[in-house]
Amino acid sequence: MTTITHLEVRDTRFPTSRDLDGSDAMNAAPDYSATYVILSTDAGDGHEGHGLTFTIGRGNEVCVAAVNSLASRIVGRELETITADMGRFWRDLTSGDSQLRWLGPEKGVIHLACAAIVNAVWDLWAKREGKPIWKLLADMTPEELVRCLDFRFVSDALTPGEALAILKRNEAGKAQREAHMREAGYPGYTTSAGWLGYSEDKMRQLAREALAEGWEHFKQKVGGDLTEDRRRAQILREEIGWQRTLMMDANQMWDVDEAIANMRSLAEYAPLWIEEPTSPDDILGHAEIRARLAPSIGVATGEHCHNRVMFKQLLQADAIDFCQLDAARLGGLNEVIVVLLLAAKYDVPVCPHGGGVGLCEYTQHISLFDYIAVSGSLEGRLLEYVDHLHEHFVDPVRIDKGRYLVPEAPGYSITMHPESLARFQFPDGEAWQE
Amino acid sequence: MTTITHLEVRDTRFPTSRDLDGSDAMNAAPDYSATYVILSTDAGDGHEGHGLTFTIGRGNEVCVAAVNSLASRIVGRELETITADMGRFWRDLTSGDSQLRWLGPEKGVIHLACAAIVNAVWDLWAKREGKPIWKLLADMTPEELVRCLDFRFVSDALTPGEALAILKRNEAGKAQREAHMREAGYPGYTTSAGWLGYSEDKMRQLAREALAEGWEHFKQKVGGDLTEDRRRAQILREEIGWQRTLMMDANQMWDVDEAIANMRSLAEYAPLWIEEPTSPDDILGHAEIRARLAPSIGVATGEHCHNRVMFKQLLQADAIDFCQLDAARLGGLNEVIVVLLLAAKYDVPVCPHGGGVGLCEYTQHISLFDYIAVSGSLEGRLLEYVDHLHEHFVDPVRIDKGRYLVPEAPGYSITMHPESLARFQFPDGEAWQE
Numbered sequence: 001m002t003t004i005t006h007l008e009v010r011d012t013r014f015p016t017s018r019d020l021d022g023s024d025a026m027n028a029a030p031d032y033s034a035t036y037v038i039l040s041t042d043a044g045d046g047h048e049g050h051g052l053t054f055t056i057g058r059g060n061e062v063c064v065a066a067v068n069s070l071a072s073r074i075v076g077r078e079l080e081t082i083t084a085d086m087g088r089f090w091r092d093l094t095s096g097d098s099q100l101r102w103l104g105p106e107k108g109v110i111h112l113a114c115a116a117i118v119n120a121v122w123d124l125w126a127k128r129e130g131k132p133i134w135k136l137l138a139d140m141t142p143e144e145l146v147r148c149l150d151f152r153f154v155s156d157a158l159t160p161g162e163a164l165a166i167l168k169r170n171e172a173g174k175a176q177r178e179a180h181m182r183e184a185g186y187p188g189y190t191t192s193a194g195w196l197g198y199s200e201d202k203m204r205q206l207a208r209e210a211l212a213e214g215w216e217h218f219k220q221k222v223g224g225d226l227t228e229d230r231r232r233a234q235i236l237r238e239e240i241g242w243q244r245t246l247m248m249d250a251n252q253m254w255d256v257d258e259a260i261a262n263m264r265s266l267a268e269y270a271p272l273w274i275e276e277p278t279s280p281d282d283i284l285g286h287a288e289i290r291a292r293l294a295p296s297i298g299v300a301t302g303e304h305c306h307n308r309v310m311f312k313q314l315l316q317a318d319a320i321d322f323c324q325l326d327a328a329r330l331g332g333l334n335e336v337i338v339v340l341l342l343a344a345k346y347d348v349p350v351c352p353h354g355g356g357v358g359l360c361e362y363t364q365h366i367s368l369f370d371y372i373a374v375s376g377s378l379e380g381r382l383l384e385y386v387d388h389l390h391e392h393f394v395d396p397v398r399i400d401k402g403r404y405l406v407p408e409a410p411g412y413s414i415t416m417h418p419e420s421l422a423r424f425q426f427p428d429g430e431a432w433q434e
Numbered sequence: 435m436t437t438i439t440h441l442e443v444r445d446t447r448f449p450t451s452r453d454l455d456g457s458d459a460m461n462a463a464p465d466y467s468a469t470y471v472i473l474s475t476d477a478g479d480g481h482e483g484h485g486l487t488f489t490i491g492r493g494n495e496v497c498v499a500a501v502n503s504l505a506s507r508i509v510g511r512e513l514e515t516i517t518a519d520m521g522r523f524w525r526d527l528t529s530g531d532s533q534l535r536w537l538g539p540e541k542g543v544i545h546l547a548c549a550a551i552v553n554a555v556w557d558l559w560a561k562r563e564g565k566p567i568w569k570l571l572a573d574m575t576p577e578e579l580v581r582c583l584d585f586r587f588v589s590d591a592l593t594p595g596e597a598l599a600i601l602k603r604n605e606a607g608k609a610q611r612e613a614h615m616r617e618a619g620y621p622g623y624t625t626s627a628g629w630l631g632y633s634e635d636k637m638r639q640l641a642r643e644a645l646a647e648g649w650e651h652f653k654q655k656v657g658g659d660l661t662e663d664r665r666r667a668q669i670l671r672e673e674i675g676w677q678r679t680l681m682m683d684a685n686q687m688w689d690v691d692e693a694i695a696n697m698r699s700l701a702e703y704a705p706l707w708i709e710e711p712t713s714p715d716d717i718l719g720h721a722e723i724r725a726r727l728a729p730s731i732g733v734a735t736g737e738h739c740h741n742r743v744m745f746k747q748l749l750q751a752d753a754i755d756f757c758q759l760d761a762a763r764l765g766g767l768n769e770v771i772v773v774l775l776l777a778a779k780y781d782v783p784v785c786p787h788g789g790g791v792g793l794c795e796y797t798q799h800i801s802l803f804d805y806i807a808v809s810g811s812l813e814g815r816l817l818e819y820v821d822h823l824h825e826h827f828v829d830p831v832r833i834d835k836g837r838y839l840v841p842e843a844p845g846y847s848i849t850m851h852p853e854s855l856a857r858f859q860f861p862d863g864e865a866w867q868e
Contacts, residue, residue, distance in 0.1 A: 058534050061499060069495065098460055099461075099490050099491035103542060105686070105713075107542045109500070109537050153712060153716060257589070257590055279743045280539070281740075283718075317718065
C-alpha cells in the first residue's frame with residue numbers, strides 16, 4: 001500500500017496584467033495564477049501528484065488557505081484505497097467535513113481548493129499507471145468509471161444506471177475513435193486575437209498569424225461599449241472572412257434584457273455563440289436569452305458554473321447550446337465526468353473552458369475522453385486554445401493546424417517546471433521582485 | 435469627513451459541538467463560529483462598526499483570510515462617501531476587484547467575507563445615527579433606500595422603478611406598523627427542541643419548557659433515518675399537540691425524488707414546511723418538490739442560497755413558499771433588501787434563517803423592516819429563534835411569549851462583549867485551551 005505522506009501547496013502567479021493578456025470586460029487586468037498542489041507518497045518511485053486550481057491573481061492566497069484547511073483529509077490516506085472507490089473519496093473530500101462544507105457548499109473557494117487536490121490525486125494515479133489521464137479513463141470499463149462518480153443531487157436527471165448505459169453504448173467504437181484522435185487531433189479554436197485590451201493593429205496581426213497557423217475558429221471578447229464591440233467584430237470578420245467561425249464572449253457583463261438587445265445588434269457578424277451573456281448563476285436567464293436569440297445565435301456558458309447541480313439545471317431548462325465546463329472550478333475530474341455524462345444525455349456538446357494557466361493542459365484530456373468514451377461525437381465540439389504560459393509545463397499542449405495533438409505523457413499534463421514554480425512564487429519569487 | 439482607519443478581523447469560535455447543540459443530518463457537530471470584523475474611524479466618537487459572518491467551525495480561518503484580502507477596499511475610505519451611495523459601495527466591494535470576484539463570483543467564502551464587512555459598515559452608520567438598523571431603514575424615503583441597492587442581474591425581475599413602487603405603496607402605514615411592533619413584538623418560532631443529536635428525554639423537556647415560555651411554532655430536524663424522523667415527529671406532536679405549528683428541516687440531505695417520497699411519509703405529522711429538502715443550488719429541483727407536495731406541505735429554503743440571482747430564480751420558478759434568506763450568506767444588508775423586495779413582488783413571505791451565532795440578532799432588524807416598510811404584512815411570516823450564545827452580545831435579542839421584542843439600541847445588535855471575543859478567540863482563547 002502507498003500512503004500519501006505530504007501535501008505541499010504553492011501560491012504561483014504570473015504577472016500577465018502587465019501586457020493586458022487575458023483582458024475582458026469583466027476581468028480587466030488578470031494575473032493568471034495557480035493554487036498549486038503537490039502530493040508526495042512513501043512509494044519511493046519518484047512519482048508526485050500535481051494539481052492546480054486557476055485564479056486571476058489577488059485572492060489566490062485564500063485558495064491556498066483553503067487547501068491547507070483540507071490537507072488533513074488526504075494526508076495519511078492510502079492511494080489504493082482512494083482509487084478503489086474514487087466516488088466515495090470525492091464525496092468525502094467535498095462533503096465529509098460538514099464544517100468545511102458550510103463554506104460552499106460545493107462552490108467558491110472551498111470547491112476550487114477541492115479541485116486542485118482531486119486533480120492531483122488523478123495525476124498521481126495516472127503517472128503510476130504510466131498513462132495519460134484520457135487513456136486511463138478510456139481504458140476503464142463503464143462499471144469502473146461509474147464507481148468514480150458521485151450522483152448526489154443529480155439522480156433526478158441521471159442515475160448510475162443511465163450513466164452505465166451511455167458508456168456502454170459507446171464501448172464498441174472506442175479503439176477506432178482513439179486511433180482517429182491520434183491521427184487527426186482534436187479540433188480547437190483560438191481566442192488569442194480577441195482580447196479586449198488589444199489595439200486594432202495587434203488584433204489584425206494576431207488574427208493573421210492564427211490564420212497562417214491553420215486556425216478556423218475564432219473568439220472575441222465583447223461586453224464593453226457596443227459600438228466598439230461591433231467595430232472589433234468587423235475587424236475580425238475582415239481578417240477571417242465569413243466562412244470561418246466567430247464566437248463572442250461577454251464575460252457576464254449584461255443583464256438578461258441587455259444581453260438580448262446587444263446580441264441582436266451583433267448578430268450581423270454571425271457569431272456561432274454568445275458566451276457568458278449574464279450572471280453564471282442565472283439558469284432561467286440563460287434559458288430566456290437562448291429562447292429569444294434562437295436559432296441564429298447559440299448560448300454558451302460554464303467557466304463559472306460551480307458544480308454539477310447547476311449544469312444539471314442548465315440542461316434541464318434548455319438554457320445552453322454549448323457546455324463550457326471548467327476543469328478546476330468544478331470539484332476536479334470526478335465531477336467533470338458527471339457533467340460530461342449529463343451533457344451526453346441531454347445531447348449538448350461540451351466545449352471546455354481553456355485559457356488561463358493550465359486549463360488547456362487539463363481540458364485536452366477531458367475532450368479526448370468525451371469523444372472516445374462518452375459522447376462519441378465531434379459535432380459542435382471545439383476545444384478552446386489560448387497561447388499563454390504553456391512554456392511553464394513539463395508536457396505542454398501541442399497544437400498543429402488548429403488541432404490539439406494527443407498527449408502521451410503519463411498524468412494530467414499539469415506538472416510545472418520547478419524553475420517556473422520558484423520564479424513565479426508569490427510574493428517572494430524573482431518575477432515579483434522586478 | 436470620517437475616515438475608516440482600521441479593519442480588525444477575529445476568528446471567534448464556540449465549542450458547541452461538545453453538547454451537540456445545532457446538530458442536524460448534514461451538520462453533525464458544528465462549532466458555531468464568527469469571522470468577526472471591527473471597523474474603526476478617526477472620528478473620535480467612540481463608535482466602531484461591528485459585523486460578522488457565520489460559519490460552523492473549521493474553515494473560519496479561510497473566511498478570515500478573505501476578509502484580510504478585501505480590507506484594502508475599505509480602509510482609508512470616507513464613511514460619508516460610502517453612505518451617500520451605498521449601492522455603488524456594495525457593487526465596488528463585491529465586484530470592483532475582478533481578481534477577487536473570480537473566487538466567487540458572489541458566492542462562497544469571498545461573499546461571506548463581504549457580508550461581514552458590509553454589515554459592519556451598516557452597524558457603524560446606524561450607531562452614528564443613534565438608531566437601530568431597522569429604524570434607520572424604516573426612516574429612509576423610498577428613493578434613499580433604492581440608492582442603497584444594486585439591481586445588477588435582477589433587473590429582468592425587479593427594476594429600480596418597481597422597487598420604488600413597492601416601497602411607496604407601504605409608506606402610509608409605516609408609523610402604525612412601527613407602533614404595532616413596539617406593542618406586540620414580531621412572531622417567532624423555536625428550533626431548540628428539535629435538534630437531531632438530542633435524546634427523547636431532552637426533546638420532551640425542551641418542548642415543555644418552550645411551551646411554558648409561550649412558543650406556538652416549532653421546528654424539528656429530519657433527514658436522518660426515516661423511521662427515526664417519524665418517531666421524533668410523533669414525540670413533538672405529543673408534546674405540542676396538533677393545533678400548534680410544526681416545521682421540518684432536512685438540511686439538504688435528500689435528492690429530489692427522495693425528498694418527495696420521505697415527505698409524503700412525514701406528511702402524517704402535518705408539517706407547515708419542508709426546509710432545505712435538497713441541494714440549495716437546485717432551483718428546478720425545489721420547484722419539482724413543491725409541485726408534487728402541494729398544497730399540503732410548503733417548501734422553504736434560503737440559508738445556503740448565496741445571492742440575489744438565486745433567490746430571483748427560486749421566485750420566478752415558483753419553487754418556494756417561504757424565503758429563508760441569511761443575513762450573512764447574502765452579501766450583507768444591501769443584498770438582503772433586494773431579496774426582500776423581490777419576495778414582496780412575488781408575494782412570498784420572508785422567514786429569515788436564525789440560529790448559529792448572531793443570526794437572530796441580525797434578522798430581527800430585517801423582519802421588522804420588512805413588515806414596516808416592504809411587505810407590510812405578517813401573514814405566513816415567522817422569525818426563527820434558537821437559544822444559543824446570545825449572552826455574548828452587548829444587545830442580545832429579547833423574547834417574550836414566543837415573540838421578538840423590538841431592539842432599541844443603535845446599530846445592528848451584533849457587537850459582542852470584548853471578554854467573549856477574547857475567551858473564544860481561536861485557537862488561543864481560554865475556551866480552546868480547556
